[in-house]
Amino acid sequence: MTDSVEETADETDDPGAANTGYSPTCDARTDIVRCQGLSKRYGDFDALKDCDVRVRQGDVFGLLGPNGAGKTTLIRLLLGYLHPTGGSCAIAGLNPEVDSVAVRREVSYLPGDARLPRHMRGDGVLKFFSEIHPSGNRDKSHSIAKRLELDLRRRVAFMSTGMRQKLALAVVLATETPLLILDEPTANLDPTVRGEVLNLVREAQNEGRTVVFSSHVLSEIEETCDEVAFLRHGVLAHELKMAELFQRHRVTAKAPSTVPEIPDPLANSASITIVDAIGDREGRVTIDTAGDLAGFLPWINSLGLSDLRIEPLGLRSVYDAVHAGQKVAI
Numbered sequence: 001m002t003d004s005v006e007e008t009a010d011e012t013d014d015p016g017a018a019n020t021g022y023s024p025t026c027d028a029r030t031d032i033v034r035c036q037g038l039s040k041r042y043g044d045f046d047a048l049k050d051c052d053v054r055v056r057q058g059d060v061f062g063l064l065g066p067n068g069a070g071k072t073t074l075i076r077l078l079l080g081y082l083h084p085t086g087g088s089c090a091i092a093g094l095n096p097e098v099d100s101v102a103v104r105r106e107v108s109y110l111p112g113d114a115r116l117p118r119h120m121r122g123d124g125v126l127k128f129f130s131e132i133h134p135s136g137n138r139d140k141s142h143s144i145a146k147r148l149e150l151d152l153r154r155r156v157a158f159m160s161t162g163m164r165q166k167l168a169l170a171v172v173l174a175t176e177t178p179l180l181i182l183d184e185p186t187a188n189l190d191p192t193v194r195g196e197v198l199n200l201v202r203e204a205q206n207e208g209r210t211v212v213f214s215s216h217v218l219s220e221i222e223e224t225c226d227e228v229a230f231l232r233h234g235v236l237a238h239e240l241k242m243a244e245l246f247q248r249h250r251v252t253a254k255a256p257s258t259v260p261e262i263p264d265p266l267a268n269s270a271s272i273t274i275v276d277a278i279g280d281r282e283g284r285v286t287i288d289t290a291g292d293l294a295g296f297l298p299w300i301n302s303l304g305l306s307d308l309r310i311e312p313l314g315l316r317s318v319y320d321a322v323h324a325g326q327k328v329a330i
């Protein structure tokens with residue numbers, strides 16, 4: 001159960017879970033979310049392993065990863081719905097397992113599988129949640145529902161999946177907590193409404209709130225987030241500040257006769273992939289760079305490459321590399 005929207009009650013207490021305490025090293029002024037070595041193990045399966053994450057106050061923070069990567073597990077650990085089997089986490093300096101009521105005043109949570117009272121009409125749901133939540137705001141929830149083009153006269157039971165998602169969003173986004181945690185907020189929504197949800201996320205940030213959200217839509221993360229964490233097989237595989245992404249470039253060219261070596265000073269911020277020629281398709285070399293491109297140009301120029309093309313490296317390339325377990329230039 002969240003402050004605002006009920007989620008599927010499929011969690012059971014893990015008898016093997018360690019009663020891990022909040023680590024006092026968290027700086028609540030700057031890190032609204034912090035976890036250290038956070039782990040969740042089911043039997044011999046690691047749903048989340050040794051995860052260290054910091055989310056700075058006022059940021060929009062994205063969680064990316066393939067199905068089953070551990071995103072929801074991380075979110076549920078942060079909210080205290082799951083007991084960690086290792087490590088610790090804190091929201092605004094509070095341990096969610098010990099200070100669960102105080103944590104709920106800080107966070108509004110949209111679960112991936114939000115459940116709402118089926119017998120109620122949309123407007124009844126908004127009234128109900130705005131009255132029970134300490135920072136509920138009925139007018140704001142109505143205004144959000146209107147922006148999401150939701151017909152509030154309909155009963156939840158007769159709403160489509162997308163309509164129910166809109167209703168849950170109107171409930172959660174209308175509360176005025178410092179932190180919003182949204183598990184796939186745009187799932188099941190049409191492109192126009194998705195855009196409006198992203199606008200609402202930006203507006204929340206402009207109001208000084210922090211937003212953590214998971215998504216499978218890379219463009220949403222790219223457009224909205226300040227920072228993104230990539231999870232893979234329960235492990236935090238990569239973290240990226242969007243400002244750094246915009247400093248990444250991909251150089252492609254016809255494959256040279258000898259494999260280029262990356263000079264030492266650039267070795268940690270560049271990677272090379274060569275695809276050999278197959279049939280009529282000629283071989284290509286790809287060089288990914290991180291940091292000011294100017295620092296790489298003399299070296300790239302010295303390689304004598306032909307058919308050269310330089311383009312910004314989008315989130316897709318980073319995601320694919322992380323997903324494939326490849327090295328991503330820092």
Ligand SMILES: Nc1ncnc2c1ncn2[C@@H]1O[C@H](COP(=O)(O)OP(=O)(O)OP(=O)(O)O)[C@@H](O)[C@H]1O
Pocket residue numbers: 012042045046047065066067068069070071072073074112
């Ligand atoms: N109660 C449980 N018992 C055993 N395994 C579980 C349990 N809950 C989750 N898992 C497993 O933990 C892994 C991580 O699940 P999680 O829901 O965190 O993934 P996710 O990244 O949110 O995936 P998706 O993008 O599909 O929502 C999955 O392999 C899942 O099957």
